[in-house]
Amino acid sequence: SQQGEEDPQALSIQEGxxxxxxxxxxxxxxxxxxxxxxxxxxLVHLILIRSNEREKHSGRLRVTLDTSKKSSSLLITASxxxxxxxxxxxxxxxxxxxxxxGSGTRLLVRP
Amino acid sequence: EAGVAQSPRxxxxxxxxxxxxxxxxxxxxxxxxxxxxILGQGPKLLIQFQNNGVxxxxxxxxxxxxxxxxxGVDSTLKIQPAKLEDSAVYLCASSLSSTGNxxxxxGQGTRLTVV
Numbered sequence: 001s002q003q004g005e006e007d008p009q010a011l012s013i014q015e016g017x018x019x020x021x022x023x024x025x026x027x028x029x030x031x032x033x034x035x036x037x038x039x040x041x042x043l044v045h046l047i048l049i050r051s052n053e054r055e056k057h058s059g060r061l062r063v064t065l066d067t068s069k070k071s072s073s074l075l076i077t078a079s080x081x082x083x084x085x086x087x088x089x090x091x092x093x094x095x096x097x098x099x100x101x102g103s104g105t106r107l108l109v110r111p
Numbered sequence: 112e113a114g115v116a117q118s119p120r121x122x123x124x125x126x127x128x129x130x131x132x133x134x135x136x137x138x139x140x141x142x143x144x145x146x147x148x149i150l151g152q153g154p155k156l157l158i159q160f161q162n163n164g165v166x167x168x169x170x171x172x173x174x175x176x177x178x179x180x181x182x183g184v185d186s187t188l189k190i191q192p193a194k195l196e197d198s199a200v201y202l203c204a205s206s207l208s209s210t211g212n213x214x215x216x217x218g219q220g221t222r223l224t225v226v
Contacts, residue, residue: 006153031212042115042202042217043154050212088153090215097209098167099144101153 005103006089012108019076021105023089024069030092032065034074035101037086046074046087051094079109113137115218117203123224129191132221136184136205142166143180144215145188146202154202160186161209193225 007022023032031050035043049056049065049072056063062075076083089102116135124130136143141162146154157176159166162183171178175194180186190197200222204215 030210033214042219043204043215045214045216048212048214092209092212096167098156098159099204099206099209099215100156101146103153 006105010106015109015111019079019107021074021087023072023102025091028094030094032072033090035088081109081111084109115205115216117218117221121222126195126225127192132188132201134186134203137216140205140207142206142209143186144204148200195225198225
């Protein structure tokens, strides 16, 4: 079964706009990670946030984590056509250390 | 640094046949994962190894799927016999450990089509 559910399932924005994706999960976690997958390719790690952190930045990416609500969000600022991809959250479960992925958000950035 | 290597990249088999996938993780990575990704869905964890021990295989259909990690390095995933619903991309990944705050590195995957 999948731990995380992402919202929205699909998102279409204009280049230069911001994109926000949300992830909800069910169990206690050690950390939460975001990955990107371009069509037909493997997944690439973007950013990791520990369970005791609330916000983290990396370049144009901003991730927040609310462990009380069991949710996270990924914000991509000033989006580019090259950001078009599927984005997945993944949780490292606290008890088992399994790495479980969500269902993903498909982002389309229109030039 | 060499990435995670998987082979073959593509495989087409008939239902009820068997198939095997191979994965070579990044050198020094203790944790190895196999995921199944059906088109349009997120990766589903099939099995997670820590060195040559199994951390979790609760989602592995053990009546037809098997996996092993030889000497804690390379791994093979086998399906026997295959069903139509096994058509998917099989992704292998590795990380330094399971317990640390470590990221997973993915291979390019094997696209399996069962006809």
